[in-house]
Amino acid sequence: MKIAIVGCGGLGQVHASCYAKVPDVTVVGVCDIDADLAKALADKTGAPAYASFTEMLIETGCDVVSIALPSFLHKPFTVQAAEAGKHVICEKPIALNLQDAAEMIEVCEKNKVRLFVGHVVRFFPEYKSMKQKIDAGALGRIGVAHAKRAGGHPSEVRAWFGDDNKSGGVVVDLMVHDIDFMLWALGKVRSVYGFRKRDGLLDYASATLLFESGAVANIEAHWGYPGPFLTTAEISGSKGLLRSDSRKSKSLQVSKVATAENQGRVIEIPQSPGFENPYELEIRHFIDCIRDQHEPIVTAQDAYNALEIALAVLESDRTGQAVFLEQISGEELQ
Known part of the structure; x- marks a missing residue:
């Protein structure tokens, strides 16, 4: 399988490293408007560097295009690749508005x-x-x-992150990770209430999601956080509690309520961190889905749904009111 990569920055390099570990996969071209970035990745992969995406599509005969570009470029490059008959592996978020996301899904289909x-x-x-x-x-x-989920402001490395019209800000770019996880784990959302505060390199947002099941999720995302990058997650139910904290040596703790079986003791069961790179697992999975025609763990519709909730967070912050999902069904949020 022949792979072409457009976007030779950090994630483009990650994609290239992952493809190098997948059997019977070859990177046949890399593309970036920054000639130095393209040359560096070309040297790493042994593939030719291109300044023109169109030329790369024509000359390489690639089967798959990896899109590791700024978020505002996801749609045009996905559409061009799909119209050229290429499968697309695109970084999140799928797009910056629902209309673009829907058009990407439609053109690929x-x-x-x-x-x-x-x-x-x-x-x-x-x-x-x-x-x-x-x-x-x-x-x-x-x-x-x-x-x-919190870390330094990425605009200190790539200026486009500081422009909501290009990145979507902390909600669409960072919080969307945990939004997608909560949708995966807890199901459909009924309503969203969001808050966002920006001040220089501070970009903080919080969201409360009410699910159709009755569960409630509180999510925070923070760019400009003064410490090292961190992630935490905690889910509580009628029978116990799950907790994950990247600052701890144990990647996951499970605390169970007292029952007759455990004789009143509260048990924590540690789970060992994985030794495999999650990005490599993701790339391998997507390639396998193409080869075997399987449905992926995360679908394009899942990505659309996560974007929908992220945009609802921003709409709630704008209006000061909760957003009910039936209000935005079939409508585009900007």
């Missing part, structure tokens, strides 16, 4: 190519373990969930 969106959190072992335990009924009826 029309041209009979696959569209995969890199919501990589689903491939992290601690989040995968939480999902499995929820599905197995280990927590009983879910009541409340919390998640937080």
Whole structure:
């Protein structure tokens, strides 16, 4: 399988490293308007560097295009790749508005190519373990969930992150990770209440999601956080509690309520961190889905749904009111 990569920055390099570990996959071209970035990745992969995406599509004969570009460019490059008959592996978020996301899905379906969106959190072992335990009924009826994701402001490295019209800001770019996880784990959302505060390099947002099941999730996202990058998640139910904190040496703790079986003791069961790179697991999975025509763990529709909730958070912050999902069904949020 022949792969072409457009966008040779950090995530483009990650994609290239992952493809190098997948059997029978070859990177045949890399493309970036920054000639130095393109040359560096070309030297790393042994593939030719291109300044023109059109030329790369024509000359390489690639089967798949990896799109590791700024978010505002996801739609035009996905559409061009799909119309050229190429499968697409696109970084998250799928797009910056629902109309673009819907058009991306439609054009890929029309041209009979696959569209995969890199919501990589689903491939992290601690989040995968939480999902499995929820599905197995280990927590009983879910009541409340919390998640937080925080780090430095990425605009200090890439200026486009500081422009909402290009990145979507902390909600669409960062919070969307935990939104997608909560949708995966807890189901459909009934209403959204959001708050966002920006001040220079501070970009903070919080959201409260009420699910159709009655569960409530509180999510925080923070750019400009003064400490190292961190993620936390906690999900509580009628039978127990799941907790994950990247600052701890244990990637996941499970606390269960006292029962006759455990004789009143509260048990924490540590889960070992995975040794495999989640990005590599994600890339391998997407390639396998193309080869075997399987449905992916995260679908393009899942990515659309996560974007819908992220935009509802921003709409709630704008109006000061909760957003009910039936209000936005079939409508585009900007």
